[in-house]
Amino acid sequence: MRHTMTFATRLTAAAAGLALALAGCGGSSTSPGGGATTTPAGVSLPDLTGQKLEVAAVWTGAEQAGIAAVLDAFSAKTHATVKYTATGDDIATVLGTRIKGGQPPDVAFLPQPGLLNELASDGSLKPVDADVAAAVDANYAPIWKTLGTVKGTLYGVWFKAANKSTVWYRTAAFDQAGVQPPASWDDLLKGAQTIADSGTTPVSVGGADGWTLTDWFENVYLRSAGPAKYDQLAKHQIPWTDASVKTALGVLAQLWGKKGLVVPGALQTDFPTSVTQVFSASPKGAIVFEGDFVAGVIASETKAKVGTDANFFDFPSVNGSPASVVGGGDVATALKSSPGAQALLRFLASPEAATIWAKRGGYTSVNKNVDLAAYPDDTSRKIAKALVGSGDAFRFDMSDLAPAGFGGTPGGGEWKILQDFLANPTNVDGTATKLEAAASAVKFPT
Amino acid sequence: MSVPDDVMTVTPPGPPAGPGGGPDGARSGSGRPSWLTAGFLAPALALLAVLVVYPIFYTVWRSLRDADGHFAGLRNYGAMFTSDATLTAIKNNAIWLLVAPTVVTALGLVFAVLTERVRWATAFKLVVFMPMAISSLAAGIIFTLVYTDDPDRGLANAALVGVHGVFSPSAGYSGARPRDPSLLADAPGGGLRTARTYQPGETAALALVGVRAADLPNGAADAVAATPAAGTLAGTVWFDFVRGGGGRPGVIDPGEKGLPKVVVQAVSGGTGSGGPGGGSVVATVRTDDRGAFAFTGLAPGSYSLQLPASNFAEPFTGFTWLGPTLVTWAIIGAYVWMWSGFAMVLIAAGLSAIPREALEAARVDGGTEWQVFRKVTVPLLAPVLVVVLITLMINVMKIFDLVITLAPQSSQDDANVLALEMWRVSFGGGHDQGLGSALGVFLFVLVLPAMIFNIRRFRREAR
Numbered sequence: 001m002r003h004t005m006t007f008a009t010r011l012t013a014a015a016a017g018l019a020l021a022l023a024g025c026g027g028s029s030t031s032p033g034g035g036a037t038t039t040p041a042g043v044s045l046p047d048l049t050g051q052k053l054e055v056a057a058v059w060t061g062a063e064q065a066g067i068a069a070v071l072d073a074f075s076a077k078t079h080a081t082v083k084y085t086a087t088g089d090d091i092a093t094v095l096g097t098r099i100k101g102g103q104p105p106d107v108a109f110l111p112q113p114g115l116l117n118e119l120a121s122d123g124s125l126k127p128v129d130a131d132v133a134a135a136v137d138a139n140y141a142p143i144w145k146t147l148g149t150v151k152g153t154l155y156g157v158w159f160k161a162a163n164k165s166t167v168w169y170r171t172a173a174f175d176q177a178g179v180q181p182p183a184s185w186d187d188l189l190k191g192a193q194t195i196a197d198s199g200t201t202p203v204s205v206g207g208a209d210g211w212t213l214t215d216w217f218e219n220v221y222l223r224s225a226g227p228a229k230y231d232q233l234a235k236h237q238i239p240w241t242d243a244s245v246k247t248a249l250g251v252l253a254q255l256w257g258k259k260g261l262v263v264p265g266a267l268q269t270d271f272p273t274s275v276t277q278v279f280s281a282s283p284k285g286a287i288v289f290e291g292d293f294v295a296g297v298i299a300s301e302t303k304a305k306v307g308t309d310a311n312f313f314d315f316p317s318v319n320g321s322p323a324s325v326v327g328g329g330d331v332a333t334a335l336k337s338s339p340g341a342q343a344l345l346r347f348l349a350s351p352e353a354a355t356i357w358a359k360r361g362g363y364t365s366v367n368k369n370v371d372l373a374a375y376p377d378d379t380s381r382k383i384a385k386a387l388v389g390s391g392d393a394f395r396f397d398m399s400d401l402a403p404a405g406f407g408g409t410p411g412g413g414e415w416k417i418l419q420d421f422l423a424n425p426t427n428v429d430g431t432a433t434k435l436e437a438a439a440s441a442v443k444f445p446t
Numbered sequence: 447m448s449v450p451d452d453v454m455t456v457t458p459p460g461p462p463a464g465p466g467g468g469p470d471g472a473r474s475g476s477g478r479p480s481w482l483t484a485g486f487l488a489p490a491l492a493l494l495a496v497l498v499v500y501p502i503f504y505t506v507w508r509s510l511r512d513a514d515g516h517f518a519g520l521r522n523y524g525a526m527f528t529s530d531a532t533l534t535a536i537k538n539n540a541i542w543l544l545v546a547p548t549v550v551t552a553l554g555l556v557f558a559v560l561t562e563r564v565r566w567a568t569a570f571k572l573v574v575f576m577p578m579a580i581s582s583l584a585a586g587i588i589f590t591l592v593y594t595d596d597p598d599r600g601l602a603n604a605a606l607v608g609v610h611g612v613f614s615p616s617a618g619y620s621g622a623r624p625r626d627p628s629l630l631a632d633a634p635g636g637g638l639r640t641a642r643t644y645q646p647g648e649t650a651a652l653a654l655v656g657v658r659a660a661d662l663p664n665g666a667a668d669a670v671a672a673t674p675a676a677g678t679l680a681g682t683v684w685f686d687f688v689r690g691g692g693g694r695p696g697v698i699d700p701g702e703k704g705l706p707k708v709v710v711q712a713v714s715g716g717t718g719s720g721g722p723g724g725g726s727v728v729a730t731v732r733t734d735d736r737g738a739f740a741f742t743g744l745a746p747g748s749y750s751l752q753l754p755a756s757n758f759a760e761p762f763t764g765f766t767w768l769g770p771t772l773v774t775w776a777i778i779g780a781y782v783w784m785w786s787g788f789a790m791v792l793i794a795a796g797l798s799a800i801p802r803e804a805l806e807a808a809r810v811d812g813g814t815e816w817q818v819f820r821k822v823t824v825p826l827l828a829p830v831l832v833v834v835l836i837t838l839m840i841n842v843m844k845i846f847d848l849v850i851t852l853a854p855q856s857s858q859d860d861a862n863v864l865a866l867e868m869w870r871v872s873f874g875g876g877h878d879q880g881l882g883s884a885l886g887v888f889l890f891v892l893v894l895p896a897m898i899f900n901i902r903r904f905r906r907e908a909r
Contacts, residue, residue, distance in 0.1 A: 178691015197655035198687050199621070199662075208854040260621070260656065265595045267856035268768055282598075405877060411858030412870065419856040 043135070043350040045343050048080035053340045056085045056095065057109035057330065066357045067109075073356050074347050080340050091115070095335075099124045104335035107344050109159065111330050113147055113396055114445065119333075120150035126334040127153045129342045135349035139367045143392040148331055156331035157349045160357075161366045163387045164215050164291035164397060165315035165325045168298070170278055172309065173200050173286035181313035185223075188316045189254055189261075195286050196260045203255060204285030206274030207266035207422045210415020212290055214399040214407065217418060218326045219289075221248040222395050223318035234398045236444040240435035249421065249428045251318055257425030267419060272297055279304040289315070291327070292364065292383045307379050314386050324393035325386060328400060329366065358384070366394070405442040413438045502890070509883035522884035531870075532885070535862040538774050539892075542845060542863065546778050546785075547838035551831060553782065554789025558797050559819065561790070571794065575787035582784065586851025589780040593767035593852070603764025610762045618759035619661050619705060625653035625686045625695050636755030639713065643748035646741070649674050650681030650751055653696050654705065657685045662703060667735045669704035679749060680740040683708045683733050704737020711752040712741050725750070768853060770860040777852045777861060781845070789834050796830030797823070833903070840896045843889065864889045 059067055064086055071082045085105060087094040092115055098104050104124065110116050119125050128136070133154050136145050140158065148156035167188075169181065174191075177198035182188040195202040206212040222230045225244035232238045233245065256262055263269070263277065263285040275294055277284040279302040288294065295306045304310045314323065332348045334341040347353050354365035358374040364384045375381040387394070399407030399414055406413040417438060421431040512518040526532050557574055561567040577585060594600030597607040624630035624638055630652060633639035644650050649672040662685065669684035684704045686695060693699040709732055715725040728749070733739045741749075767776040800823065808818045824831070846865035853861035862870075864885060872882025 176689055178688075194691065197625075198689075198691075199656055199658045199685075201621075208856055210855055260623070265766065268595050268766060268854055270854070284596075409870070410855045411853075415855060416859065423856075 043077075043347055043352060045074075045078045045347060046339060048078040048340050048343060051078075051080045051338070051340045053080050053082045053107065053338070053344060054085060054105040055082060055107045055109075055344070056087050056091070056105040058087055058089055058091050058111055059109070060086045060088075062362050066360050066363055069360060070348070070353050070356050073353065074344055077347070078340075078343060080343075082344075092118075095119070095124075099335070106336045106338055106341040107332055107334055109330040109332050110156070111328070112400055113331070114401060116148070116156055116331055116333060117150050117445065119335075120153070120155050124335060125150075125155045126337045126341070127155055128157070128334065128345055132157065132342060132345045132349055135346050139349055139351060139369045141366070141368060141388075141391045141394070143394050144366055147329075147396070148333075156333040157345050158329050158366055159332045159348050159354070161329035161364050161387055162291055162293065162327050163325055163364060163383045164327045165219055165386065165390075166292055166294065166312040166383060167287060167289045167315055168275070168278070168294045168310055168312045169287045170283060170285075170304070170309065171311050173198075173202075173283070176200070177286075181311070182316050183313075184320070185220075185251060185254075185316050185318045189258070192255065192261050192287065193258075200286050201260060201263045201284065202286045203261055204263045204269070204274045204278045204288040205256070205266040205422065206269050206271035206288070206290070207419055208268055208270040208273075210410065210419055211399065211408075212271050212274070213418035213422060214414055215291070215326065215397065216252060216289060217248060218395075218398045219315045220251050220318060221245070221398075222324050222326055222393075223315070223321040224248045224251055226321070227324065227393055227395055230395050230398065234396075234401045236402075236439050240439050241432045245432050245435070246428050249431055252421075253425035253428060256422055267423060272301060276301050279310055292380075295379060296362075307377055312379070312382070322393055323386070323390050324395070325390035326395055326397055327387065328397055402439075403442040403444060406439050406444075413442075505883045505886050505890075508880060509887050511880045513878040513880055515880075518880060522881045523888075525881055526884050526888065531859065531862055531867055532864075534859065535864045535867040538861065538863050539843065541774055542778065542842045543839060546781050546842045546845075547835050549778075549782050550785045550789050550838055551793075551835050553786045554791075554793050554834065555824075555827070555831065557786065557790040558793040559823070561794060562797060571787075571790065574790055577784045578787050580784070582847035583851055585780060585784050586848050589776075589783075589848075589852055590768070592780075593776050595764070595766055595768075597764050600764070600767075602767055606764045607762060618757055618761070619654070619657050619708070620758060620760045621661075622654045622657045622685075622705075622758055625655050629653075629696070630753075633752050633754075637753050637757065639752040640750045643750045644679055644681075645748050646677050646679045646744045646746060647674060648679060650679070651696065651698065652681060652683045652710075652751065652753065653686035654683065655685070655687055657687075657705065663706050665735050666703045666706050666737075668700070669698050669702050669737045671698050672738055672740070675740075677744075678740050678742050679712065679744055679751075680738065681710070681751065682737045683710065683739065683753070684737040704733065704735065706733055706735045706737065708733045708737070708739075708757050709754055710739045711754060712744060712749040713752050714747055714749050727752070768857060770857045773853050773857045773861040777848050780848055780852060781842070784848075785838065785841075789838070792834050793827065793830055796827050800826045833900075836896050836900050836903075840893055840900075843893050843896070864892075 055067070055071060057067060064084065068084060071084060074080070075082050091108070091111065095104065095108055099119075099122075110119070116125070136148070136154065136157060144158045145154060148154055148158060173195060174181070177191075177195040177200070179191040179194050182191045192202040205216075218230075221233065221244070224247050225233070229238065229242075229244050233240070233242070238244075266274075269277070271290065274285075274288050275290070275297040278286060278288045279298050281303065294312070295310075298304050298306050298310045315326075317323070332345055334345060349367070351367050351369040351371070354367045354370045355374045357363040358365055358370060358380075359376065361376040361380060364380065364387055366387055368388050370384075370388075372381050372385055375384055401407070402414070407415075409415060414435060417431060417434045420434075421427065509522055510518060510520070512521070557571075561570050564570060580588070591599070592601040593603075595603060597603040629641055630638045631641055640650065640652070651671065666685075669682050672680035672682050674680070682698065682704060684698060684702055686698075686702060687693060688699050688701050693702060709730060711727045712729040713725040714728045729741050729744060731739045731741060765772060767773070804822055804826065805818060808822045813821065844865050845863055846869065849861050849863055849866050850858075850869070858866075868882050868885040868889065871885065872879045
């Protein structure tokens with residue numbers, strides 16, 4: 001679903017500040033210049049003097065500056081000229097048009113696995129060469145290779161990832177109530193109850209935006225039903241009336257349905273407000289769940305300091321489930337068979353490339369060989385650690401994988417049904433039935 | 447949204463513009479070559495054909511096809527009239543159609559008549575007309591702020607809470623609950639009542655939790671356990687929570703605050719909260735700053751203690767304007783704010799064209815102002831009022847931007863109107879442009895009578 005992705009991008013961009021905004025006018029070129037004197041140890045790359053490469057992605061602002069730094073390093077090593085093109089949010093349309101016109105960029109970063117599947121099935125993508133595949137094997141958990149593979153062929157390198165299994169809390173409220181960040185769902189319920197006893201309504205839910213609710217559901221479902229079921233449900237191979245769905249809804253209802261645990265007016269609270277009402281000067285809540293981009297909202301919209309006033313814990317495990325992460329990511333893939341494109345992919349698959357951006361902040365890599373010390377602060381280090389640590393228990397945001405008619409329609413489909421469920425959390429069976437009806441009305445990709 | 451074209455052609459009632467419709471009319475019969483006429487008309491006709499005629503026919507054609515473009519017959523129309531979303535939309539459109547134009551026109555009339563009589567009329571008109579200069583999108587966003595639930599941020603609720611607070615100031619421990627509901631349970635008729643009974647000479651400890659920091663008065667002191675005294679039923683009502691946690695439930699730990707000004711009642715003859723209730727209140731006291739209370743002089747016997755509901759009154763925080771029940775009305779409110787100025791300006795123009803003699807004559811004949819207004823002004827203004835009403839009706843039928851910006855996703859279904867539903871099924875995730883086209887055709891058919899009415903009126907006026 002584009003909304004979350006887009007939103008995260010916008011937020012990071014918003015947090016970027018003026019200087020970077022000035023750079024956001026669509027293209028930044030890097031030429032080799034005079035001095036490629038120092039070549040740090042790392043991947044060995046061919047000399048590409050005189051070669052031109054174009055790279056396309058949705059990133060603007062701070063993220064554009066981040067990828068520019070990575071591409072600069074690539075230019076310095078290979079002497080290739082790299083041009084970056086920001087496509088805007090609708091990268092699928094931009095790439096589609098350029099592929100039809102015979103002028104695709106050499107490398108593109110795709111924000112969804114669905115788009116990778118689609119373009120690979122069209123024959124618009126070029127498979128990675130053996131060197132890139134070896135780099136992926138060496139540096140990534142197998143899940144990322146699977147996610148980059150279409151019909152047995154590896155097409156992509158997952159370069160950037162987002163962690164949507166982070167629960168943010170106001171440290172003062174936890175101290176006041178004497179509550180520790182919970183590791184299990186039961187502890188979360190107990191902690192929330194204690195915070196309620198202390199006089200603060202604990203959980204802030206941004207229910208006016210349906211996507212926050214699908215993220216709640218997905219995190220609970222991945223933990224209560226396990227990754228295998230999660231994959232089946234994402235493809236609608238099992239119905240939404242499955243017992244596992246009802247179990248997950250029941251788990252959610254333990255929190256959403258308990259009187260006094262959810263800040264009133266959740267259905268009229270949009271996502272930014274759900275964050276600011278926890279971290280503002282006169283707070284109304286103590287806990288808000290959403291992805292790592294919450295840090296950006298806290299930093300730009302409130303006076304709270306991420307890391308001291310605001311902190312996060314990993315989405316708690318349900319019934320002893322292992323660490324797992326729901327999230328998103330951007331996959332780099334080649335659209336032209338040029339040696340430069342393959343060399344760039346090999347560079348992107350290396351810890352070296354990821355480290356360059358990691359040091360700048362606002363970025364998380366799933367490359368397991370990136371030194372966590374590279375991240376600029378504890379919060380981003382913890383986010384990255386959770387993401388890499390989940391290993392093969394990482395799953396893509398399910399509603400991102402579903403057709404928009406089901407998983408991405410404001411006021412309709414899964415969004416609306418979960419909003420109704422938030423309004424009436426006792427209606428587990430009816431919700432499952434409605435979800436199944438909505439899912440049956442659209443065609444899921446096979 | 448711009449002012450519709452037809453508005454610009456409104457002419458206030460009065461003497462016709464000129465004899466024979468002016469010089470253009472005089473020449474129209476002369477023998478121009480028809481090819482020249484056609485040549486001059488061609489560009490306009492071509493634009494009309496491309497931008498109006500073709501889309502209308504294409505929409506009709508598209509409405510007979512499904513999402514993938516295969517022929518579907520009238521299935522889209524069937525789907526349209528059986529879907530709940532469309533039925534809600536039709537219902538809401540009807541509400542809009544009946545309420546919004548009438549209210550806007552009435553308000554516009556009132557403003558127009560009143561501004562004739564006040565000084566600074568131009569300034570007043572300017573202020574009322576100002577919202578028209580704002581795009582609907584911006585107006586929608588402004589009103590999302592006005593309608594925000596939180597009275598600290600939403601203007602509408604802030605006003606309501608302010609007014610309400612004057613009449614019934616609330617100072618309760620809202621959100622407070624018993625630490626142990628088996629000891630202190632819901633009393634019949636609201637509030638809390640102890641499960642056991644006490645006799646004079648005993649002490650009671652009534653533990654509450656969930657007291658909001660803001661509700662705790664500054665004067666609240668640390669709670670102390672009551673000391674038993676003969677003939678006195680004493681006790682403590684306190685906030686059983688130690689900052690930082692770690693307190694023992696039901697026990698007054700150091701640092702736990704007493705709750706001042708809590709009303710405590712001694713009930714005799716009742717069966718406690720576990721039983722059918724009843725009993726009568728024999729004494730009422732309030733706790734002091736340490737949360738302590740004491741009943742002295744009670745007749746021997748057993749009493750249960752009751753904390754009446756007034757202690758826990760939820761503060762009034764206004765309405766959920768954009769919730770499912772009120773959302774359409776709230777949006778109509780925003781619409782009225784936007785369009786009243788428009789109605790006022792048109793009606794004021796009509797008003798200034800009314801022959802003064804008619805009004806003077808009525809007044810000389812002894813008519814009261816109200817009679818003059820009803821029997822003379824309004825009938826003379828009727829043509830303008832009808833134009834304003836019809837224009838607004840057409841406008842309201844197509845209402846979209848205010849609804850999509852104002853209604854939060856969670857109540858979008860309840861605020862649905864036809865134009866929004868058309869967008870939702872075609873582009874907002876549904877991706878069924880066949881069904882969307884069918885809705886478009888339906889909307890077109892609904893607007894048609896008003897259009898025809900307007901066109902016929904213009905014809906009559908031109909004659």
